[in-house]
Amino acid sequence: MIQQWLPAIRVVQIVLSIAVIAFILLQVRSAGLGSAFGGTSAGSVFKTRRGVERLVFNITIVFIVLFSVISVVSAALIR
Numbered sequence: 001m002i003q004q005w006l007p008a009i010r011v012v013q014i015v016l017s018i019a020v021i022a023f024i025l026l027q028v029r030s031a032g033l034g035s036a037f038g039g040t041s042a043g044s045v046f047k048t049r050r051g052v053e054r055l056v057f058n059i060t061i062v063f064i065v066l067f068s069v070i071s072v073v074s075a076a077l078i079r
Contacts, residue, residue: 002077009074016067023060028053 049057 006074006077009070009077013067013070013074016063016070020060020063020067023056023063026056027060
């Protein structure tokens with residue numbers, strides 16, 4: 001009976017994986033996107049996350065935890 005939930009769980013996994021990828025790509029690191037294409041980040045210093053950066057970081061953590069839990073549940077249901 002629980003096996004009928006597997007397709008729905010897999011859809012949730014796909015949606016969560018896309019959300020995790022999107023939120024990871026939204027996070028800004030030091031010099032930003034410019035350093036990814038060869039720019040220098042020699043003057044970068046550590047800064048605390050504030051406002052939207054903190055929100056994106058926390059949402060990313062929540063989505064990663066949800067994805068992990070759903071993956072473990074899915075693996076347990078297959079057995």
